[in-house]
Amino acid sequence: MEIPYTVRPRPDTGLSNPKLGIWLFLASEVMLFGGLFAGYIFMRLGAEPWMWPHGWLNVPVGTFNTFVLIASSVTVILSWESLKMRKYKAFRSWLAATWICGFAFLTIKLSYEWPAKFHHFGAYVQKGAAHKYEAILGNENQGDVKGHEARKGYPRLFIGGHLDTETDKFAMASAGVPYVQEAALDGVLAIGKDENNPAKLANLLKIKDAMLKKLVVRDEDIAALKAPNLDPQKKATILHRMNTISIHAVDAENAKPYDPDNDKAHFMPRGQIVISELGLKDNPNVHAVKNAETGKEDQHFIVDKRDLVAGHGPLIPKLNTYLATYFMITGLHGLHVLGGCLVFIYFWLPIKGGAKLFHTNHQQLCNRIEVSGLFWHLVDLIWIFVFPIFYLL
Amino acid sequence: MSEHTATKPTETHGHAHDEHSHEEHHGSMLSHVKPYLIIGAALFVFTLITVGLSYFDFAEYSLFRKLFGIIGVHGMGINITVGLIVATFKVCLVGAWFMHLKQEGSTIWKPLGLTLFFCFCLLMLFLLAHSDPIPSTSFTQH
Amino acid sequence: MAHAADHEKDAHGHDDHAHHDPGFWKKWVFTTDHKMIGIQYAVTGLAFLLFGFGLMMVMRWSIAHGAAPLPNALGGMLHAFFGDDVFKWTEVVKDGVVTAKGWALTQTGYNVFGAMHGTIMVFFGIVPIAFAGFGNFVMPLQIGAIDMAFPRINMASFWSFFISCIFMIWSFFVPGSAAQSGWTNYPPLAGAANMPGSLSASGELLGHWTNGGTLWLLGMVFNITSSLLGSVNFITTIVQLRAPGMTWGRLPFFCWAQFITAYLLLLAFPPLESAAVMNLFDRVFGSSFFMPSGLNITLIHDAAGNVPTYSGGGSPILWQHLFWFLAHPEVYVLILPGIGMITEIIACNTRKPIWGYKAMVGAIFVLAFLSFIVWAHHMYMTGMGPKVSAFFQTTTILISVPSVILLTALLLSLWGGSIRFNTPMLFATAFLPMFGIGGLTGIPLAFNAVDLYMHDTYYVIAHFHYVIAPGTIFAIFAGVYHWYPKATGRMMSEFLGKLHFWGSLIAINCLFAPMFIQGMAGMHRRWYDGGAAAYVSTVGQNMVDWNITISKAAWWLGAIQLIFVFNFCWSMIRGRKVPSDNPWHATTLEWDTPTPPPHGNFIKDIVVYRGPYEYSVPGADKDYSPQSEPPTNTPPPAHAPVAAPAHA
Known part of the structure; x- marks a missing residue:
């Protein structure tokens, strides 16, 4: 029993089943990404004017990745053409080129682009507290670039930079924790105090540990806080450390806050400068910190978590809606790339459903490559929109 | 499907035909x-x-x-x-x-056209929230 | 020719096939046969329908008796099953005397049951039965296909659905219980409910992934994936696998309805999938897609007393748009397969052609198109200005035109027929006025000015339940009674069927009709004690009293369904054997198969010569002319896509 038109087209529709099927699937994919892009537009227009970040992604790397994906779209077509001309070797080589390109794309994305965000610190200062950080925000003397007059009246509020994660591996995790009130900390420390039932106590202590790990992050602080005779002075020091962020180096736009180029979204200067080089010694937020390993004195810029909008920390979806949409859309797109690569590898391998079909059912293999190629082109097509809206505009 | 793969409905399976087409295309890659x-x-x-x-x-x-x-x-x-x-x-x-959308027939184009129309509707969602808000309820209020 | 060759091969291949025993697992569980997958869907769906109805019956106790404890045995059982989040030991004290004690539904429990009742009924009950179940079983038979176009994708679709079922059921048993924010899952409340890191009623920590809200979203993602796979399969099958001679104009209306429904699912579901992914990001990665700036939900906090913090900048309205972009077409996903089934049953049991077949097909096309551009009528309360709401009021009113065409055509089809009032026909005829009531009471809600008052009252509940419960679910019952003989080879009991019908009809009207009155008085749908404690002064004691009548009707309705369950199971073993392959003397192709249809469906080559509803054709020797019956004096159709084997 065989289902008709799995390989040959039905005469009156001119289509084979898989071809119609894949186009319908692509239609649903268009609607899926339509919904995601609708979300992007909503987020971007819903953000306060001029608050949408620019220059956070590496344009040359992104451009290279675009080239890789376009090249793979060409190679899959070449593979299909070679297959139709019964050139087995050329077909397999081009197909291999396609999935290698796909994996190259993913590798660049996952080994460089995404991790770069996770190691980078970012925070938004609350409007009312902006004056405290004037030295690195530079709102008083906002540049006046022709054509961007609308920018006036919208203060810069973003602080970006690096924390000293070399000597304090918990720095980034701690920076992501919201401000903790002393009463809230006491509440957690008191969990299980009056519980006598051992089973319930065990559960409560488990909860207590989980909460402390989330709030306090640093192991030695947790141990100190749980110690029976907690010195109030020590507790205050720990609380202060929990509730401030100590920035080791700032992004160039924070380093040169009065540069008019900062108002031009596409000309964001890149790179980072350590605080000591900024000459901010007299600034009340700058503290000398002794590096435990080198013994040298560094300058750190101290930010009070109370002055920040919730969500500060590494550049992850929690920080702002730009990153949320970026990770979601590139993540889902990446999953599609991965899926496409796996399918191509399946057809490339000399197995029954793959390249062996060349000899047993040539037309079916042609259809398989065509259909998966159509999906691959859609993946490429989505990236053509993703690239400008996140990297460039 | 492109003109290259469209098989005439009268064709049957078989290597004889495929060999023939192979020679026909040979060298014109x-x-x-x-x-x-x-x-x-x-x-x-x-x-x-x-x-x-x-x-x-x-x-x-x-x-x-x-x-x-x-x-x-x-x-x-x-x-x-x-x-x-x-x-x-x-x-x-x-x-x-x-x-190959250039060569596709209406069985592909009709649903695809509808899809593009509805996708456009989706992308224009923001207009509904932006164009006609009642003051103080607009989603742009922070 | 390829097609002819395939068919010839089937005809021979079939017998060979029957000798191969595919084995228990391949035949009953991991099957690729469309009929078995249809039955799997339908049975899972019926089980969920019963479960979702059960949740509602418990809620009705709370509403009728002002959140009083349940009867002891039942309450204890439910508490053992659902846990501390949902049921609490309660003692009602009046004048210092304990008047009642037992397990009562908590406020959280009411929210859980309400949210899950909606979700289960819509996404796990009706769509799997009406679209996937009946569609899988009946549609390929009706178009003369041997199976779906992609049998393995069909199986993947069912198992994806099965995984989503597991997520939904599992979510009842994690700390904090299942999702609580309605089937619409509106943020920002949905982002704060079932909050990871907070404590459940029994003092357990809610997991980061394993909490009701997140599991609900995961379940929905799998459910949507299943629908997408299914709809791709349905459309391809209808376009590609129609038998020779089965032109579009000869397609039974049920297949048209399935075709359009599949398109609705294909194009409307993905936006909800993207919204579900965004919502997952909000819950799991702490992003703010749907969380506005300045949000401070002080009532919700984790174990340390911290309220959830969000960077903000998102928009709850975005969720509503994406949700209703799906959920309005979803309304037609619920009703169109029902109308399709009703059409088949009415044509068969009136013994005359459907009146206005072409108009009906045109109407569902228009209906489907319009259903994509009416969604914001669910959102009048969001601060929508007059311009936008005027557009959506207009399209909403426009959509009543094709709906009325459908209803009118079906009503006129009854005219002059020699009607057989068997059980399926009773359900089908009852469907018409019930669906009419549901549809007409929706018209006032289309208007902004009325909706602002009616929003979230029992009027809305009554309106859409009239469309779906005595509408679609009656259609499902009609379909089960109608196609049961084809699937099992035995008839269901007519006596029990009629008992089930009359009981259901009376109970369901006693259940929903008073809700119109309550709703117009302002009774709100989310009062867990039925308005007894805090709001009795706003709606009046007489309105609160209706709750008892309604709840009693609901329990009666539940009891009456047991007749159906019994009839369904008993008839499988003891039911009367079908007198022939075509017990109803129907015209469509599914009755041309052996009973029950074997793997590969048809044992002869199917060629279609005539339209789907040729009943009582003048001059014919019997009162029905099956689609595959060659006309006596006319040559075979010239416009068949592929010539029939006999003539090749």
């Missing part, structure tokens, strides 16, 4: 793939153009400010509009040649 290579090259070039244009600040020049002011696009919006126009053009190239 380059002429077959030439359009694809051209489109691929065009996509590379337009990618570079998009990147280049993004570093060009349209809003700094009064000509573009006036031109795009007519359709109500200002400041950064000019760059965004230009970038999206180039992207749409690239997408059309991919769709028409790589995905």
